[in-house]
Amino acid sequence: MNMTEPIRVAIAGHGNLGRGVEAAMGHNPDMQLVGIYTRRPPEQLRPRQPGTPVFAMETQPGHAGRIDVLILCGGSREDLPRQGPEYAALFNTVDSFDTHARIPEYFTAVDAPAKANRRTALISAGWDPGMFSINRILGEALLPDGETYTFWGDGLSQGHSDAVRRIPGVAGAVQYTRPVPAAMERARNGSRPALATREKHRRECFVVLQDGVEPGPVREAIVTMEHYFADYDTTVNFISAEELARNHAAMMHGGFVIRSGKTSANTTQTIEYSLKLDSNPEFTASVLVAYARAVHRLHAMGQFGAKTVFDVPPGLLSPRSAEQLRAGQL
């Protein structure tokens, strides 16, 4: 492509993901961050680069001509179901909607306004959904006679940490999801094991108790909690508030997509994709930024409507032209 004009990108929502997009923009010289939009009073935000303009969300409709791609960084539960369809009528968008079960409904809600207004809206990018999804469908397409396993971790789970924090007597907590190495080995070796929930992952909690609270009942409340911990082997460690702040602030995550299958009777083939992330939101944001480049190009080609990562040719994510990619990267 090698366009001389940088792609003008804006951020809607300045949480972990929004700040990650700011960081990622600095590594992509073919793009320019033209603004951050927030529902909070703009003066409350502190962008990474002090010069970046911050706008109130409601000024957006007037800014359609200034933005090539708007990256939606709101939460999947409350924000995106409203923001996705609304902004897809005004901008080309990228988001990381990750409520897997509601993706078809969300796709439809975004597709209609995007098509009606000749916009391109890429939904559910990131790593899961996102890069892991791509690897799941490719694994299945390349090795149809096989089995796919997704393992998550080692990683901090926001939802499970929140669940622990809601237990009476808990002053602070984080929860790590850890894949079980023996299960991963079985997934890799082609034996196609049926792995129970408990066999695949274990959970480890680091908990700060309020003053004078007994650990025993808190531990019991955690390990027996339905939907969250009851089906897992869970370890609970009690630590100090200082240790929590010092050692458990990083939003590390990652995981593995393993596809193992046979191409003939005695021939086992294994494909594995893995991520080891010091920061889940910064990596997710980096994916969104690369897809912003692809969305800009899809829009220029006249491909309007809602899209997913399954619809995007990999070459469109690269800043290099198709010729450059063929010459140097194939």
Place this chain on the structure above:
Amino acid sequence: MNMTEPIRVAIAGHGNLGRGVEAAMGHNPDMQLVGIYTRRPPEQLRPRQPGTPVFAMETQPGHAGRIDVLILCGGSREDLPRQGPEYAALFNTVDSFDTHARIPEYFTAVDAPAKANRRTALISAGWDPGMFSINRILGEALLPDGETYTFWGDGLSQGHSDAVRRIPGVAGAVQYTRPVPAAMERARNGSRPALATREKHRRECFVVLQDGVEPGPVREAIVTMEHYFADYDTTVNFISAEELARNHAAMMHGGFVIRSGKTSANTTQTIEYSLKLDSNPEFTASVLVAYARAVHRLHAMGQFGAKTVFDVPPGLLSPRSAEQLRAGQL
């Protein structure tokens, strides 16, 4: 897509890859193998499924109406430079052209006849080039501030095995390329090491000597061989012809694409894609078959000319429809 008519696929060239395509077709019920074409007398070939028709290569021009996608399974050195452009004028094609340095030239040679005849020709699919290439460009796009490392192996290298076999006194030989674990660890940990050739891979040969030949000079001839072994730490094992046949007939291969980079000052992120293949040609063939499905769809969309794996949306490789993929696989 869910087309009721199966995609009619044919094979041009019945070597390791051609036989792999035959095996892969059995796992893809939305496709049908309609024939194998060979330059040898057709009666000399034994297809996996006795019912598969075998044709002389020169009958192909008359068969254009019977074949949706022709998978070219000839060698990259001698066969594809002629067959690729010739058949792209008559059929939609997929090939695994793997002479990396000559890809731009080959692309141009295939693109012109394909465009002129409204055909779609996917070149250089497989795993390297192919899946590894996709992971190299995605790694770079997602983590622009980083470094990419490709390791190959453990795997049997045809070219290096041939080089050993040409040494006087050698009756038979295989060569394995093995990645050095310490180098892989350094590539993964984000320190972005500069790795010399010798540090990344080592080479191991299993050699059968002709009667009465001394091993010393043969070992010396191998380890000092320019371009092949001189830059590597090479181990040479002398074995019997029986052991060679028993333990070293499998065309195992595989490798790793590792991208490690920073998204902010202290945040290291690592992406790793790996393959562990009992059979290199069977896996390569499975990739070609999945791309045959994609080529059939691209052709139906009017996307003519030469394409590479960078141009193909991942969803087109799957037998499932876009709706099915969004509902179940994202």
